[in-house]
Amino acid sequence: MSSGDDSSPQRMSRTIGGESCSVKEKKLNRDLSKTQKRGAKCWRTIVLRWSRLVKGGVVNSRPPKGSVRSGIKLKKVSVQKDSTAKCSGALYNSALPTSAKTKRNYRVVMGYPLLELTRKTAVVIGGTSGIGLALSKGLAQAGADVVPTGRRSEQVQAAVGIVEELGRRTLAQTCDVRDNASIETLLQTVLAKLGSVQILVNCAGWTKRMPTLDFPDVDWESIMDINLNGTMRACRVFARHMIERRYGRIINIASLSSFLGLYEVAAYCASKGAVASLTKALAVEWAQYGVCVNALVPGVLRTDLNAALLDGTERGKEFLLRTPMRRFGKLDELAGATIFLASDAASFVTGHLLAVDGGILASGVNQ
Numbered sequence: 001m002s003s004g005d006d007s008s009p010q011r012m013s014r015t016i017g018g019e020s021c022s023v024k025e026k027k028l029n030r031d032l033s034k035t036q037k038r039g040a041k042c043w044r045t046i047v048l049r050w051s052r053l054v055k056g057g058v059v060n061s062r063p064p065k066g067s068v069r070s071g072i073k074l075k076k077v078s079v080q081k082d083s084t085a086k087c088s089g090a091l092y093n094s095a096l097p098t099s100a101k102t103k104r105n106y107r108v109v110m111g112y113p114l115l116e117l118t119r120k121t122a123v124v125i126g127g128t129s130g131i132g133l134a135l136s137k138g139l140a141q142a143g144a145d146v147v148p149t150g151r152r153s154e155q156v157q158a159a160v161g162i163v164e165e166l167g168r169r170t171l172a173q174t175c176d177v178r179d180n181a182s183i184e185t186l187l188q189t190v191l192a193k194l195g196s197v198q199i200l201v202n203c204a205g206w207t208k209r210m211p212t213l214d215f216p217d218v219d220w221e222s223i224m225d226i227n228l229n230g231t232m233r234a235c236r237v238f239a240r241h242m243i244e245r246r247y248g249r250i251i252n253i254a255s256l257s258s259f260l261g262l263y264e265v266a267a268y269c270a271s272k273g274a275v276a277s278l279t280k281a282l283a284v285e286w287a288q289y290g291v292c293v294n295a296l297v298p299g300v301l302r303t304d305l306n307a308a309l310l311d312g313t314e315r316g317k318e319f320l321l322r323t324p325m326r327r328f329g330k331l332d333e334l335a336g337a338t339i340f341l342a343s344d345a346a347s348f349v350t351g352h353l354l355a356v357d358g359g360i361l362a363s364g365v366n367q
């Protein structure tokens with residue numbers, strides 16, 4: 001190894017540790033020779049990449065002391081004691097050459113590594129159709145292991161198949177957000193198979209259109225129980241686990257009706273207004289534990305839930321008129337915002353309601 005080579009141990013110890021401590025250099029030399037057989041080249045690649053990220057201020061906290069799950073050890077790298085640098089699993093992964101990867105397809109080509117979700121597990125409740133299924137796919141494409149769930153086992157199996165096709169780990173477990181025990185069982189099943197949960201998406205929802213004067217109490221209560229109480233129950237069950245681990249990303253699904261009155265869906269509006277408030281309240285309560293709680297605000301997207309309300313109706317036409325982009329959203333268009341909120345790139349974002357709505361919330365007069 002020439003002294004001019006950036007990968008020389010001496011250069012590395014200075015770059016990484018920021019100190020010319022000979023003890024550290026000797027230790028680094030020892031570690032390098034130990035890993036020589038098992039891919040010292042890979043090891044150096046990772047260390048160098050990580051050090052560049054710390055130097056460039058891209059990474060803002062230090063790596064875990066234990067070995068990375070890929071089997072490549074980083075724990076003996078000398079790290080500046082007072083460094084606030086931390087390296088997410090995603091960053092390690094993006095540094096891994098193909099030879100260092102396990103059988104699973106970990107490789108995600110992401111220009112901005114903090115957006116990568118590799119080595120994170122996402123649970124998407126209401127993830128078996130419509131918006132939730134699109135988000136499950138997006139999260140899996142960004143590298144996460146994804147557990148899409150809902151009440152019906154056939155739908156769950158189908159969604160799980162889609163995640164598997166994308167090369168991510170998953171499992172089939174039904175869940176009903178009206179029942180605390182069901183959510184608890186979901187969490188325990190995921191922990192038993194996948195180890196931990198970093199991301200929760202609350203996408204279960206229901207609506208019914210009817211004049212409020214005629215609206216049956218039982219339907220009002222049902223909408224509140226799924227949309228609001230169900231979101232709260234899932235937040236509570238999963239947040240306990242996230243708080244213990246001092247890391248979490250919760251993404252609730254709010255709605256335009258969190259902000260606007262929509263005709264003859266008062267129960268839905270009330271429930272989604274409350275989801276927005278709940279999101280902010282939980283964000284304030286759990287920020288201290290590293291758990292970020294945000295909400296996605298989809299504009300008008302055509303799904304099973306609302307197709308009858310939109311297709312060829314005056315209501316559908318009015319929505320289009322009010323949307324500056326003059327079209328309904330596509331399900332896939334929600335994935336990018338969700339990946340961001342689920343990622344380490346959103347480490348300072350909490351209590352935010354992120355609208356992906358073609359401009360409808362911004363619009364006043366459109367013609």
Ligand SMILES: NC(=O)c1ccc[n+]([C@@H]2O[C@H](COP(=O)([O-])OP(=O)(O)OC[C@H]3O[C@@H](n4cnc5c(N)ncnc54)[C@H](OP(=O)(O)O)[C@@H]3O)[C@@H](O)[C@H]2O)c1
Pocket residue numbers: 125126127128129130131132149150151152155175176177178202203204205206226230253254255256297298299300301302303304305306
């Ligand atoms: N579509 C839009 O334009 C739009 C706009 C803004 C917000 N949203 C919101 O986005 C979310 C998803 O809507 P969508 O249009 O994608 O609806 P969807 O296609 O009907 O999907 C609803 C999902 O929730 C699950 N679900 C329903 N009740 C559940 C329960 N009690 N426990 C667990 N899972 C349950 C469903 O599976 P099972 O039936 O098998 O349980 C399904 O996976 C809803 O919260 C909705 O309010 C939709």
